[in-house]
Amino acid sequence: MACINPDGTLTVSAKAILSALSSPAALEKVAKSTDLPLFRIRSSIREMLEAGLVEKEEGKYAATKLGREKIEGGKDDQVKTDL
Amino acid sequence: MEEKVISETKETVSMPRLGESAPAFEAVTTQGTVRLEDFKGSWLILFSHPADFTPVCTTEFMGFAEIHPELKKREAELLGLSVDSVSSHIAWVRNIEEKMGVKIPFPVIADLDKNVATLYGMIHPGESKTETSRCVFVIDPEGILRAMIYYPLTTGRNMQEILRLIDALQTTDKYKVATPANWEPGEAVIVPPPNTQEMAEERLKEGYECKDWYFCKKKL
Numbered sequence: 001m002a003c004i005n006p007d008g009t010l011t012v013s014a015k016a017i018l019s020a021l022s023s024p025a026a027l028e029k030v031a032k033s034t035d036l037p038l039f040r041i042r043s044s045i046r047e048m049l050e051a052g053l054v055e056k057e058e059g060k061y062a063a064t065k066l067g068r069e070k071i072e073g074g075k076d077d078q079v080k081t082d083l
Numbered sequence: 084m085e086e087k088v089i090s091e092t093k094e095t096v097s098m099p100r101l102g103e104s105a106p107a108f109e110a111v112t113t114q115g116t117v118r119l120e121d122f123k124g125s126w127l128i129l130f131s132h133p134a135d136f137t138p139v140c141t142t143e144f145m146g147f148a149e150i151h152p153e154l155k156k157r158e159a160e161l162l163g164l165s166v167d168s169v170s171s172h173i174a175w176v177r178n179i180e181e182k183m184g185v186k187i188p189f190p191v192i193a194d195l196d197k198n199v200a201t202l203y204g205m206i207h208p209g210e211s212k213t214e215t216s217r218c219v220f221v222i223d224p225e226g227i228l229r230a231m232i233y234y235p236l237t238t239g240r241n242m243q244e245i246l247r248l249i250d251a252l253q254t255t256d257k258y259k260v261a262t263p264a265n266w267e268p269g270e271a272v273i274v275p276p277p278n279t280q281e282m283a284e285e286r287l288k289e290g291y292e293c294k295d296w297y298f299c300k301k302k303l
Contacts, residue, residue, distance in 0.1 A: 002115025039121040039160060040114060047115070 003047045010070055017044050018053060018071050024060035098204035105129075105220065105228040106202040112162070112190035113172045119226065126159035126249060127222040130240075131205045131215035135167045135175035139239045143217070144176070145185045146242040157249050158224075161189035165215055166200060169193035210236055221248060223256075258303055271300040 003014035010018065013036060020030045027045065031038045045061055048054040053067035063071070099106055105127075109118045119127075130147070132140040147161055154161060165172075176187040194200050194215075205215040217234035229252050234240050251262040260272040276297045277283040283296040291299035 037160060038124060039117060042121040043115050043117045 003044050003053075004051060013040065014044060014048065015071055017041060018048070018063050018067050021054060021061055021063040022068070022071075024057060024062040026060055030061070096204055096206075097202065099202070099220065099228050099231070101228055101231065103228060104226050105222045108199045108202060110164075110192040110194060110199050111169055112192050113169060113176060113187075114190035117162070117190060117192075119222075122160055122162070122222070123226060124224050126154075126157065126224060126253075127162060127220075128154065128159055128245065128249075129162045129164065129203070129220040129222060131164040131200065131203075131218045133211065133214035133216070133236050134165055135171045136178070139237070140165075141175075141179060141183070143239050144179055144187055145183055146239070147189065148185050148187050150242045150246055151188050153246055154249065157246075157253060159249055163189060163191035164194050164199055164205070165191070166194050166197055166206075166213060168195055207233075219245060221252065223252070254303070260301075260303075263300070271302050274299040274301055 003011055003017075005011060013034070016034045016036070017030060020033045025033075027038065027041050030036075030045075031041045034041070045054055048067065049056065053064055053070060054061050055064050105119060107119050109116060132143060134140060144163070147163070151161060167175075172191045172193055176191065180186050192199055197206065200206050200215050203218065203220060205218045206212070207216045210216055214236065216236060217238070217240055219230075219232040219240065220228060221230040223229045230248055232240065232245075232248075247267065250268045251266060254260065254262060254268070254272065258272065260274060263271075263273050266272070271292060274286075274291055277286050286296050286299060287293055289299075291301045293299040
C-alpha cells in the first residue's frame with residue numbers, strides 16, 4: 001500500500017492527507033492544502049477508506065477515530081496492512 | 084499425396100481510437116495504485132518507454148521531468164509505463180536522481196502483465212514482442228483520447244512537441260478553432276471552414292485574414 005508502511009505506520013503523504021481531513025473536506029480542498037496532485041489524493045483516499053482510516057459522508061471525507069489516532073501516533077497495530 | 088495443413092495464428096491487437104473514451108485501467112505505479120478515473124478533471128499524458136536503465140529512455144525521463152512544471156501550469160499530469168517491475172522503476176528513478184541530478188516527479192506504471200500496454204496498443208511486435216514502443220496518449224479532463232504519438236525504440240521523443248500539442252488542444256477547446264502546421268502559442272489560428280455557401284460568402288466579409296473563403300486565420 002502506498003499510504004501505509006509495512007510496519008503499519010503512515011507515509012509522510014498519508015499523514016498530510018489525514019491531517020487535512022481532521023474536519024470533513026472535499027478532495028479538491030485536500031489537494032490544495034497538501035499541495036499533492038488530485039490523482040494522488042483520490043488514490044490514497046481509496047486505500048485509506050479500505051484501511052478504515054477515512055470515511056465518506058455527504059460527498060466529503062473525514063478521518064475516522066482510528067485515522068485521528070494514527071496521526072497522533074497511537075494504535076498503529078489496528079491498521080490493516082497488506083504485506 | 085499427404086496434405087499439409089498449415090494453421091496460422093493471428094493475434095488481434097487492440098488500438099484505442101481518437102475521440103473515444105480512453106480505455107479504463109487500474110495499475111500499480113511508483114506512487115501507489117492508480118486508476119484512469121483518478122485523473123478525471125486533469126489532462127493526462129500517458130506515455131510508455133521500452134525499458135528501465137536504458138540510455139534513450141533515461142534522456143526521455145529527464146526530458147519529461149523538465150517539462151513537468153510547464154505541464155502542471157496547463158493542468159496536465161504525466162504517467163509513465165513500461166513492462167518492468169515497480170522495484171525496477173524505483174531503482175531506476177533513484178539512479179536518475181543520483182547520477183543525473185534529476186528528480187522524477189511523476190508515477191510510472193509497472194505493467195508486468197502488459198494489461199495497460201495491450202489495452203493501448205503499446206506493443207508493436209515488429210519492433211519488439213516484449214517491450215513497449217515510445218507511445219504518448221493525450222487524454223482530456225473528460226477521459227477522451229485526444230491525440231496519440233508513436234515513436235520507434237531507437238528515437239527519443241521531442242518534449243517541446245508534447246507541450247505544443249497540449250497548447251494546441253487546449254486552444255482548440257477554448258476558442259473552437261484549429262491550429263496550422265508548426266503553430267506556436269500566440270500565432271494566428273485557423274477559423275473552421277464555412278459549412279454552407281451562404282456562410283462562405285459571408286466569411287470574406289468577417290474581417291479575418293483570408294487567402295480564400297476556406298482558408299482564414301485570426302489572432303486570438
